[in-house]
Amino acid sequence: MRIAMCLEPKIGPKWQLAPQMGITDAVIIGGDFDTSSYREMAATVQLYRDYGFTPQVLEGPIPMEKIKQGAEGWEAELSGFFASIRNMAALDIPVYCYSWMTRISWLRTSLNTRTRGGALTTSYDDAVSRASPEWSKPPVIEATKLWQTLERFLERAIPFCEKEGVKLALHPDDPPLPRIFDTERIMGTVDAFERVLNFSSSKVNGITMCQANFAAMGVDVPATIRQLGRDGRIHFVHFRNMLGDAANITEPFHDEGIIDMYAAMQAYHDIGFKGMIRPDHAPVMHGEANAFPGYEALGRLFAIGYMKGLMEGVAAEKGPW
Template sequence: MKPSLSLEPVVGPNWHYAAELGITDIVAIRDQTDEVPIWDLPVLERVKKTYEDFGFRVAVLEGWVPFDSFRLRKPDADLDLKRMIAVIENMGKLGIGVLCYSWMAVNNWTRTSTATPTRGGALTSSYDHAVSERDPRSRQGIVVSEDLLWETLEQFLKAIVPVAEKAGVKLAIHPDDPPLSPLFGVGRIMRSVEAFDTALKLVDSPANGITFCQGNFAAMNADVPAAIRHLGRDGRIHFAHFRDIVGDAYRMTETFHDAGKTDMLAAMRAYRDIGFSGVMRTDHAPVMWGEDNGKPGYKSLGHIYAIGYMRGLMEAVAADAGR
């Protein structure tokens, strides 16, 4: 297992912290306000070189490719697919091994508060479905069905998995966040362990795999260590998000990584037992004293704390295995 941080492709404080923490394999994410056309090979080469010049290896791309037209079967669906094929081919040429993507249409990860107090006065994000239900969008009826999303996911996988196999790239689908349906009239399909079983069977290939985001599986009320063993039994967990919550999909609060509902040591043992050797990045850390809350969940101090906690758990399970 490789501890990791997510870094946008502009050098900043988190790049220095990552280097000081001994992080070598990073997750490249983009600022959602900018479109970076990495379906053009020279663009992705420049992005990769920016990280490499700082001493990092790009192990995972996450959240780079706009894809709602394909998910929703809109007129530009073919363009979305053409770009995604090019991105995966480019990743193969450049040795970037994992693409993290989701099937959340219209609404990405959603919270009803990003300033909920938690331990010591740190600020975290939370979700209360009762608040969402009062939103006018929740009274518009179903505008995107789950059936449509299952159909387009199957079309996507049948088109993309052969490309990924040829390129040597692994696809890693992320859970819905929060894992409930509908949300503001939009269906959500990746919200249970059984849904992930179904997605893996749509195209049964080692290239068709999972981003195991622990916080979302906890919000499903899944037994997280058991789910890791079940979904990762044949090597289909390609990427992991180290995160925890209290509550469930309908009412949940993000926590410090040592303060949620999941037995994190048991989860780390489960990763060891399935032979997971991929990248695990910290995710959605509380904003701590002295930090502004401009990017909730993605400031520095909570992630630095989480890396130390993650490393301690990894060392503990490695020591267990050596006894």
């Protein structure tokens, strides 16, 4: 297992700070480039390599809204997805992190919640969300439709990804609630992830273990790591802690919250996880602008040091990673 840093394809201080922390594996996140264009994808990947990073995961930028909704044009969008996966394979990026959230991605009702020492973090209050008039209307997208489109996608994508050698890592809904505004969601329970894994036993059909979202489901995170990672299909980890539950989430520093983070690290060691683990949402610390809530530099640098300490402790107890 190795620690990676998610970096947008835009040079900034984090591009210098990460290698100073000993991090040279990168997760490509965001950016304004066409993943289905080999030329644009290759230029983006080369930017990371020129700065000494090895891109290991592509997280989220492939257009998939029509595929998820089953909307007109989904087949053309699927062709673009295949082109993107082909480009990933050609450029040696082995994992694609995706979600089945549609219309709304991860949602928070506050981006300026005070946490330890006055640091700013994100939080979600379902009561605030439910004040929207959209909750009084029938859902625009229903769960049955999302299951249909997800299984249709997996049926087509898994054989293609097997051929190209790229792993799919499905991320849970954030927050893991069955409905957000006028849109239902399906990836908010461990049973839902078991259904996805059971849909196909292919090793490319895997998940992103986003710890805080599984904790918000009310489950024991280390036990769930062992359960879902029993046959090597956790392909990517978002190392994050949380306070509360799915209806009331606050994202604290990594060393506080409801998850036993050392036990989680022990679980990754026990299942033989060899992939990328990245620090996820962290508070914004003194002097930072909060321009990118959850993803400023200092909180994640703190998280990396904390993660390294946990990993060293587990290695001393259980042997090398």
